[in-house]
Amino acid sequence: MTILVTGGAGYIGSHTVRLLRSLDRDVVVMDSLVRGNVASLLGAPFEQADICDSEAVTDICRRHKVDTVVHFAAYKSAGESMTNPGVYWHNNVFGTTQLVEGMLAANVKKIVFSSSAAVYGNPVSLPITEDSPITPENVYAETKAVMERVISWYGVTHGLRWVSLRYFNAAGASDDGVLGEDWSITTNLMPLVMKAALGASGPIQVLGNDYPTPDGTGVRDYIHVEDLATAHVAALDHLDRDGANITLNLGTGHGCSVLEVLRAVEAVSGKAVPHEIVSRRAGDPAIVYADASLAERTLGWKATRGLTDIVSSAYTWHRSQFA
Numbered sequence: 001m002t003i004l005v006t007g008g009a010g011y012i013g014s015h016t017v018r019l020l021r022s023l024d025r026d027v028v029v030m031d032s033l034v035r036g037n038v039a040s041l042l043g044a045p046f047e048q049a050d051i052c053d054s055e056a057v058t059d060i061c062r063r064h065k066v067d068t069v070v071h072f073a074a075y076k077s078a079g080e081s082m083t084n085p086g087v088y089w090h091n092n093v094f095g096t097t098q099l100v101e102g103m104l105a106a107n108v109k110k111i112v113f114s115s116s117a118a119v120y121g122n123p124v125s126l127p128i129t130e131d132s133p134i135t136p137e138n139v140y141a142e143t144k145a146v147m148e149r150v151i152s153w154y155g156v157t158h159g160l161r162w163v164s165l166r167y168f169n170a171a172g173a174s175d176d177g178v179l180g181e182d183w184s185i186t187t188n189l190m191p192l193v194m195k196a197a198l199g200a201s202g203p204i205q206v207l208g209n210d211y212p213t214p215d216g217t218g219v220r221d222y223i224h225v226e227d228l229a230t231a232h233v234a235a236l237d238h239l240d241r242d243g244a245n246i247t248l249n250l251g252t253g254h255g256c257s258v259l260e261v262l263r264a265v266e267a268v269s270g271k272a273v274p275h276e277i278v279s280r281r282a283g284d285p286a287i288v289y290a291d292a293s294l295a296e297r298t299l300g301w302k303a304t305r306g307l308t309d310i311v312s313s314a315y316t317w318h319r320s321q322f323a
């Protein structure tokens with residue numbers, strides 16, 4: 001039986017596809033390439049299609065004998081979602097509904113879903129557990145909260161079995177430098193810091209240095225993309241052994257400030273990272289880090305890599321792209 005990976009030509013999806021193939025799992029990627037890169041498939045079986053097309057989903061599921069879906073495909077920029085919310089509701093929420101309808105028509109009833117720590121908004125307590133209040137601060141985060149509920153309701157109405165994984169801040173590149181996060185199609189911190197460090201952009205903007213944190217800059221839980229890939233394999237195994245539907249945090253349990261990230265990049269690269277302090281962005285919380293103990297108890301999964309691994313893998317990959 002085959003695993004269908006939506007959004008498998010994107011950043012986290014491509015690392016997960018590569019890991020699954022290395023474990024001899026049968027995989028087919030479905031990606032519209034709207035924000036993906038065909039080169040990052042590394043030759044994986046591929047169908048170019050949109051998740052909003054439920055008939056295409058059904059057809060792909062039938063032709064490839066799909067058993068389970070890993071659903072990465074979405075738009076992910078919080079800022080863009082506030083200026084152009086309609087495309088987020090359509091692509092993320094309507095798209096997920098169509099994907100599940102298409103799966104069910106082909107009798108595919110298992111899904112691992114990419115959710116986000118963004119659903120917690122400004123956390124009321126730390127570390128953040130899965131029981132923390134869901135208070136999205138932007139349209140993107142709200143679409144993730146709604147997508148989780150769409151999927152769980154299909155569990156009620158159609159017996160869909162699911163694992164929703166709330167990632168904290170995905171970062172880093174593959175340990176061997178083959179895959180990484182393309183800085184031309186992301187607004188995430190790590191690629192932008194790399195771009196500034198390698199002289200491919202002007203100074204990076206640090207959004208606020210007056211937060212109630214040790215150095216005043218925002219603190220986030222950076223999780224290595226290879227650790228995320230491993231968690232998806234564990235989630236698939238959980239569904240295969242008839243594990244319960246569940247929502248899990250995927251983080252390290254440890255927060256790093258923006259300035260700590262900059263210092264780590266400077267230590268690895270030997271170059272100063274040009275940066276400037278600008279005002280806070282509305283809605284950004286001061287500190288976010290996960291309690292990921294439920295994932296450890298449920299999946300036997302734990303993050304194994306820290307900030308230095310993230311920065312050195314990302315630097316190796318970005319330098320190879322820029323050279």
Ligand SMILES: NC(=O)c1ccc[n+]([C@@H]2O[C@H](COP(=O)([O-])OP(=O)(O)OC[C@H]3O[C@@H](n4cnc5c(N)ncnc54)[C@H](O)[C@@H]3O)[C@@H](O)[C@H]2O)c1
Pocket residue numbers: 006007008009010011012013030031032033034035036037049050051052071072073074075076091095114115116117166167168169170171188
């Ligand atoms: N990167 C992070 O830090 C992070 C954190 C939390 C959650 N997530 C979620 O994880 C998932 C993957 O994130 P990523 O960083 O790999 O993103 P990405 O943008 O690199 O990859 C998304 C992929 O989905 C594809 N896609 C988008 N809409 C599609 C559609 N309608 N039909 C088919 N393909 C479509 C894009 O072409 C792209 O290849 C997303 O759902 C994102 O919201 C990411």
